[in-house]
Amino acid sequence: MKFINKLYFSLLISCPAISNEIPVNMFFTEFNQKIANLAEQEKICSNKARVLNKDTFQNIKITPKEIQVILEYKDLNAFISCSNEKRLEYYKASVLLRLSSNVYADTLDSSDELISTHEFWLLKAKKEYETIAPEIRKKLDAIKELDKPFNLITSYEVLSKQ
């Protein structure tokens, strides 16, 4: 595994030399395709969102504020997990295009910033989530329903009434 990582890394560093011979258009086409694939996958993940069952947090003592923190984190986590494969493919295409040409620097800067917004939000939400007691988090992490995309507003309305 270490050898494969070293090989991949050295290929990545030497990419500018190799890529001079490969038309930039190929990398740009690949980049465009990955953006389209990611958007398509995000749409699929959003369409999969359902409402959480009112008994989702049964037997777990949590405050209304904690419900908000939990749902925000779990919603982002589920959405990113659902689209993760396409997300990683996008980042790979972005790195290769960036190494191949300076022409698309502005495009890549705005694209990377836009697409990584979900991941930044997840990090912030995770920090808040980790303020909840570990024993409660252990129970929450065992609830598989929270690992699949769900509708945040409607689920919160259902769960906050309990």
Added chain:
Amino acid sequence: MKCPTIHQLTFSQRSKESLEEIKRIKSLSNLLSVSLATGTLSTIFLGANSATASYSLNSTDFVTLTKAMKSVPVLTRSLIERIAAKTHMYSTNPKEKQF
């Protein structure tokens, strides 16, 4: 669906931050849409002679470029919907929730 008129609407600090975030995302989205197109034209025409430009023009995949440009609003919408949902969830003011 017509948006209802909301009288005496005031925004909490969180809502104001959410609106700023939406502005930032919209700005990025517009920048990306423009730079996808201009980046393509730069690759084809800048510093190129007619032979190179002709080759670049023929080899540019305008189909996937169009797909990517159509995808930008989809990605943007997903982000803005999430901001709206999160702000709605945290809001305690009924008028703010309605907004």
